[in-house]
């Protein structure tokens with residue numbers, strides 16, 4: 403049985419759903435501990451939110467170095483804890499920050515790393531979707547320590563509640579990890595909608611919107627959904643690039659994905675094909691995305707979406 407250390411992922415002071423997904427994947431391989439890196443005085447508050455998923459221990463390090471020195475300090479702390487605890491699997495969320503930390507930990511500890519896994523088996527075999535999702539790769543790290551980053555929303559999170567043992571640790575940071583200092587940072591401007599990669603429902607618009615996302619947004623709001631977009635829509639400047647779904651955008655795997663006026667290019671599918679239920683609205687019955695759809699509506703999105711919005715609101 404492996405000993406697994408996950409880096410708990412937070413939005414503000416709250417552990418994310420992706421943290422529970424890491425715990426779920428980790429529990430398949432062995433006993434899971436979560437590392438919580440918090441500002442001074444905030445460790446207990448952060449740790450209290452790591453209470454879902456099969457996590458037996460929460461290790462807390464409080465330091466303002468994490469906010470001040472970013473990935474350098476985080477990678478050093480994680481490397482220190484995983485060495486002290488002799489864990490043999492390290493799991494990170496596969497966003498830009500998680501992958502940067504994972505890469506640094508791999509270099510420090512001379513360990514093998516696999517990034518962007520969409521699944522991990524009990525024997526540490528990972529699954530990756532490459533070449534825009536057209537090819538599935540199964541691979542395994544061959545060093546004693548396996549470092550794996552897992553894409554959010556690809557593993558079905560087990561929200562079992564847990565009461566982990568909490569252990570506080572401290573670390574003396576080396577000069578190396580303090581070489582970069584963050585002078586200021588600006589949190590992203592939040593709208594009223596859920597974060598794209600965290601949302602249970604995503605409604606996306608493509609070139610078929612012709613630049614008018616009002617119907618897509620209204621339908622999304624009726625469902626409490628996040629709004630996504632194809633690259634055709636983001637490249638045209640119709641919707642922000644931060645909302646692009648696909649190979650060069652974000653990967654989403656919600657319970658429900660509604661694609662409106664999107665043809666279904668392989669690069670778009672790469673970012674949404676693991677969604678649990680896919681609904682396609684397209685006026686062209688031959689649109690390739692219908693092949694992936696659980697439900698399809700052949701029709702003009704400007705007629706279909708307002709009707710659907712009214713229907714949802716009426717219920």
Ligand SMILES: Cc1cc2nc3c(=O)[nH]c(=O)nc-3n(C[C@H](O)[C@H](O)[C@H](O)COP(=O)(O)OP(=O)(O)OC[C@H]3O[C@@H](n4cnc5c(N)ncnc54)[C@H](O)[C@@H]3O)c2cc1C
Nearest residue numbers: 608609610632633634648649650651663664665670685703
């Ligand atoms: C290296 C690379 C990376 C890429 N990365 C991405 C990526 O991350 N994400 C991404 O999305 N794309 C990506 N692309 C682009 C991708 O190949 C497609 O060009 C893009 O996805 C097409 O977007 P679309 O489906 O909105 O537009 P189109 O392919 O033009 O499809 C528009 C669809 O809207 C339908 N339509 C038109 N009007 C209406 C209406 N009124 N009502 C209903 N339906 C209507 C049409 O029938 C059509 O099917 C990438 C391409 C490359 C080469």
